[in-house]
Amino acid sequence: MENSYLPYPVRIDEIITETEDRNLKTFKFVFLTPADEEKFAYIPGQFAELSIPGKGEIPIGIASSPSEKGFIKFTVNKVGLVSSHLHNMKVGDIMGLRGPLGISYPWEEMKGKNVVIIGGGFAFTTLRSSIIYMLQPENRANFQKISVVYGARSPGLLLYQDELAQWEARDDINMHITVDGTDDSDWKYNVGFVPTITEEKITSAENAIAIVCGPPIMIKFTQPVLEKLGFPPERIILSLEMRMKCGIGICGRCNIGDKYVCKDGPVFSLAQLKNMPSEY
Ligand SMILES: Cc1cc2nc3c(=O)[nH]c(=O)nc-3n(C[C@H](O)[C@H](O)[C@H](O)COP(=O)(O)OP(=O)(O)OC[C@H]3O[C@@H](n4cnc5c(N)ncnc54)[C@H](O)[C@@H]3O)c2cc1C
Ligand code: FES
16 A cells, blocks of 8 residues: 655746736646656645655645646745745755545536636646637546636736637637726726626526635625526635645545535535534
8 A cells, every 4th residue: 555645756947926016926847757657646626745855745736737747837825934934945846745635626526518617826827727628639628618717906916818718719708807906097997806706707506516615705705796696505616725734634624614624615606605613
């Protein structure tokens, strides 16, 4: 039996500074052997533990899609000890990657449905993975209309700006990019909070499933908008970011009632969350 605590060694291949405040960077890693890459088979929505020897491990959502071969990407906000050390690392440095962990978005259930992706701030990472995955020519026909509402506080805080522009230009995905406010006269997208733009742009819940990732305040105000539109709680999918340690359902650090967010989540439907203690 393999040791679940043992990370795969990975090399930093590229570091992209995503936001103008320089607090968000995307790290592109390559596995040291093709066998490790093959064993790390993941599905959009899952996360991994990034480990820096002597510093610690942090759970981070996987930002790349399994359809992107030869590398794996994570976008990390610099908040504390481990994430700050990661931000100081260089291309060529070797570190550890443990996973994939947790469950994915409900891809089987999403087949044949209209998919509404709603994201705010840096929680857009696993949503990027999902969009790339759904837009793959071999997967696109599995989904009906794909709509995305993605917001940040200001234009300079939006992630993946080149990709956002490419998706905007496509006719097989409806993008609704927004910022809370801006004085940039060249800004060509929406201005308004994510829940408001969701209410304006998403007109029907018919045969639709919504995936929501963002700060708690965004989720709090988006949830009633989706319910008003007619989304039943089992078709509102959320991803939780609890504090974690082992990531594999052993240490008990991340439990909500009898569920472990690391193992039974981090993806839950609102219907499931309504039956759990409100500790998230
Ligand atoms: C499933 C999952 C997916 C995640 N995906 C991402 C991602 O894609 N990108 C990203 O940047 N971050 C993500 N996070 C959050 C990330 O794990 C934390 O920011 C990270 O653990 C902070 O570690 P640190 O050592 O840098 O900070 P610490 O020194 O541990 O803490 C610094 C500050 O951050 C707070 N903090 C630490 N961990 C968390 C947490 N899990 N939730 C809320 N606040 C926390 C602490 O309370 C403290 O205020 C995810 C968390 C989970 C559980
Ligand atoms: S982090 Fe250890 S049980 Fe979830």
